[in-house]
Amino acid sequence: MGYHFDFSDLWGYREVFFKGIWLTLFLTAVGCSLGIAVGIGGAASRQYGPKWLRVIVGAYVEAIRNTPFLVQLFFIFFGLPAMGVKLGELQAAILTMVVNLGAYSTEIIRAGLASTHKGQVEAAESLAMSGPQIFRHVILVPALRRIWPALSSQCVIVMLGSAVCSQISAEELTFAANFVASRNFRNFEVYLVSTVIYLALAIGLRYLFRVIGRYVLKMSWE
């Protein structure tokens, strides 16, 4: 193999990488928080809503879970403008991530809600807790605790999936990598470094979710 690895040139592009990392983190933070919010709403509608709403949410979940993220992204970024909805690349990226994670987390959170024991709700009612109080303290938070590992994995998948947002020129980490590679032609080194950065981000995100689980949801630290 007559190839000499040369990573030294990459340091000169550190600003580009930092900008890309920042945008990937920004997309993930906004996409995941809004996506989980959509998921909670979707799960509650699917579990307790009227029939027609359940059907609509069910169709939304099936449609999103059975099509690729990339196609959803292209549909929203290239397809919707034809219908008069024009979105910038960042807005399109965030919207796709929210819509995508919303569907997956609806399904995940619904499983948590469904496993709530009926006696729990009855006990809360006998303590004269109001409907919203019961939903929040007795149903939702314990449900989130049960499905937290699944939900955090899904958020990591969404973060890694955001790499394809480079295709609509959202300037996140992969876009930065493509940019640097097109400048210094050190393709393999550039993508190797980016991959390692993604791995670190994934490990960090997983840790962050454990911290949130520990301090916000008061879960035990396994």
Place this chain on the structure above:
Amino acid sequence: MSDISTWDIFRNLLLAARWTIVLTLTAFIGGGIVGLIVLFARTSGNKALVLLTKGFIELFQGTPLLMQMFLMFFGVALFGLDVPAWLAAGLALTLWSAAFLAEIWRGCVESIPKGQWEASASLALNYMEQMRHVVLPQAVRIAIPPTVGFSVQIVKGTAVASIIGFVELTKVGTMLTNATFKPFLVYSGVALMFFLLCWPLSLWARYLEGKIHGSRSH
């Protein structure tokens, strides 16, 4: 150029779906074989092998599929080989699927009660014989529904291959959009094709899962 009718669009998408299916099958079969090897190494109890496979799984589950494809594309080229897009995509998808399938199957193997391992060990079976005759036949039954479920992820994963230039559904969609300027119609068609590929698999996985849980409750 503007003579491309709606029917032409759908015909071309249908033809492109073949390549999505071919890539899916390649990744599924290749990933299954590599995944099985990883599974054996992961559950072998050999410290070095366990550490190695843990690293492999962490690497492929913790990085974007797109990056893996880029690395295959430019990495294999370092050996002086000319890398066609299908090879890079097939390799990346195979290893990616292997990492996920090995983890899914590990869960199934570990759900087999410890007594089964101990009983077969007391019959002087070695590790491979225990797996072959006692553990795997039981684990396979539990493993089928999540494996079918994961095949949906592989079908969707193939869309990423369009970025490195593999001509499948998504890539043909982009090409048709550039020729017809009808992105809404074309990408709706692409999404529909993927849906028609994935939905039956999703339903099948759910059905199989229901069957297992049904038989367990009796």
